[in-house]
Amino acid sequence: MSDQEQQPTDAPEPRGAGLEQPEIEHRPRWRETLSVLMSNRLAAVGLVVLVVMVVTAILGHRLAPYALDAQDLTRRFDPPSADHWFGTDDLGQDVFSRVVIGARSSLLVAGVSVGISMVVGTLLGLLAGYRGGWMDSTLMRTMDVLFAFPVVLLAIALVAVFGPSLRNTMLAIAVVFTPIFARVVRGSVLSVREQLYVRAVRSLGAGDLRIVLRHVLPNVAAPVLVQTSLSLAFAILTEAALSYVGVGVQPPTPAWGSMLSDAQRYMAQGWWLSVFPGLAIFVTVMSFNLLGDGLRDALDPQQRSIIEARGAGAKDGDA
């Protein structure tokens, strides 16, 4: 999202007007992207669901009909009813309230960890791709080492070392996801670096920092954006996996993954214990994926023209 904000700042550009042509296109581009995106129905659905999820996460406790510590052993394993839409769990707690409050843990962890890894990964990728040489080798080999571990395993190891807590869960996922961004960005930078317009600004005497910020970064923004939405989906799953094995968000704070893991014990007592948190994870991850796919299509010039053509054709067909 921060990339979108960055781009408008490109506009007031006093010098070298002739060279700014690619950026003149920028301003309308993100709006155009959004409209193309919204014309993709699946992506639009994904976006709407995510907005609902984020609002739920923010309001959390206020939306939940029952307090977090409202335990009532006389009501354990009550099936879904008007009082308890998603039924109650082994401690007689309202599952709907826990799913709603759990949205906060899940989305917070995903948002913060992907945010960190995006920023750090992008910086490392820019540095490695633009500088090249030993810097590139050192950074990318380090990333390769991190990349070599299975994502969940590395995250579990990190949390095990630093102790389970919300903060450490976020940091662990951030560390695990950083190499992905670094690689994506470095790849794009390598190609952008050799573009004619970059060489042109350089020959006009522009400094590295300026070249990177003004000319390289905006051009790698698209893949980063796509990667971000896909990573958010994976981060939700990773958080769920960490909570599932008990090293993620700590009770009594609910998280979808830990609810699912608790539910496993009580499969015979109530299907609703596992179905609803599972559904929440599924819907959220699905939405991020739909949005990510939509973004990729919308930001890819070739794909975009196809979509536009198809969209136009579909409208004609409807008419």
Place this chain on the structure above:
Amino acid sequence: MRRRSLVPIVVVALGLAACNGGEEVDLGDAADDEALDDVEDAPDDDPEDDPDADPDEAAEGGTLRAAIGGDPDQLNPHTTTSSFAFTVLENVYDTLVEPGDDLTMEPALAESWEVSDDLLTWTFELRDGVSFHDGSELTADDVVASYEFIAAEGDNAFRLDPVESFEAVDDATVEISLERPAPNLLEQLGAFKGMAIAPAEAIDAGTLDDEPVGTGPFSFVSFTPGDSVEIERYDDYWGGTAAIDGVHFQVIPDPGVKLTNLETGEVDWIDSVPPEQVETLQDLDDVEVGQVAGNDYHYLALNHEVEPFDQVEVRQAIAYALDIATITEAAQFEAATPNETAIPETSFWYFDHERFGTDPDQAQQLLDEAGVEEGEITIDLMVTNEFPETVTAAEVISSQLGEVGIGVDIRTEDFSTWLADQGDGDFDGFVLSWIGNIDPDDFYYAQHHSEGINNFQGFADDEVDQLLDDAREETDEDTRKDLYDQAAERIVDQASYIYFYNSDIIEAWAPNVSGYETRPDQATRFRGVSLED
């Protein structure tokens, strides 16, 4: 408030071994169903067995397929600490004496014993005609070698703490000299198979880790780590030959999978049932559930070396604020009995004592006296998902303490980290359980004596130390019980531990298994078991 939910156990007249040593008549000789017949393939490495087993080869009894929840780390009774190992070894080894049905010590390898007037010399007469699985005769030297090994190394050395020396007077007589009277010596020697008697030769050679050799009803065949353990009937067992051919122990860690395997007939017996499943199981025809009140106790320990838990008022306030009946029900469903002390109601040593009950007002008052402001205390409470009931208990504790303004930060760790943190004192509090034993010394000394090896909470109280030391040497049973009652009262009052409940032992088996009984000491004895169609 005290509730007992003893479900009728499938009590079967235990075929406790006809002592004439003759061929045991087998019931249900056709029970060779899907028996895993690998047993028969095992190389017969002891020819001396054969004369007795002769042609008719003790009619087919079938192999019992038992599921255990974890892998035995190894099968040397003197050095293993794994409860899964003991599930197996219970059937392979014997001790000098062993707990009977009422948990008092009865003759096993020792036929009789005498105690000198000064209570310092115990003389055991060994049973005649007992042989090890390798064919050698049991002699007093084997007993001495076993005890000397245990006393020298291993986690069970403390059981022989009062012993000065062991002596083999003749082949069938062992004399144990004590430094101080030990009224619980028989319990220490016989309450569990960590005190097993093994052949002196094997102990010296150090081969017991790989090749267990005991005197028990079954002999060891094979151990595939992570998968299974195989034992077969020992035909020369002194207590009468077992009815079944052998036992195949399959390792199945997941409780749900284990239960499914029992329901679908893949296994005949499982070593535990999650408490939440008991109710469902009782309605099923194809599963028998054995449930008895056990000796295990679950508790909350607060770190007495961390402020403000060093103040007894704060610990007592927490005890008042907690409702242990609710904690019990939440964590164990109907399969436990709330108890404010450690020793269960079923024991002679039980001390009926209700010190705190549930009284949030009293808790508040004590907190005020201790000068603790509302919201000032947050307990860093350590639990482990190895034992999910600790996590559940912690959630309830968190909710209950919230009512008196005490916060709880639950920290779930894997068990090895948990143990390390416990050792380092890196906690404000933790929830766990101890496997209860028979003698009260095992319930209190290591946990609450200031010198106790398991006193991780850092409790130090001169009165309790004195009582526990005195009780160790007191030989009059009633006086001894009185000392332990006083110690328990003080331990509870000072909230060294805040006790919750004694959990039941729950096992389950298929209806065709007869002659098995779930025991409060968790001894899994398969010698009286037979399989029917």
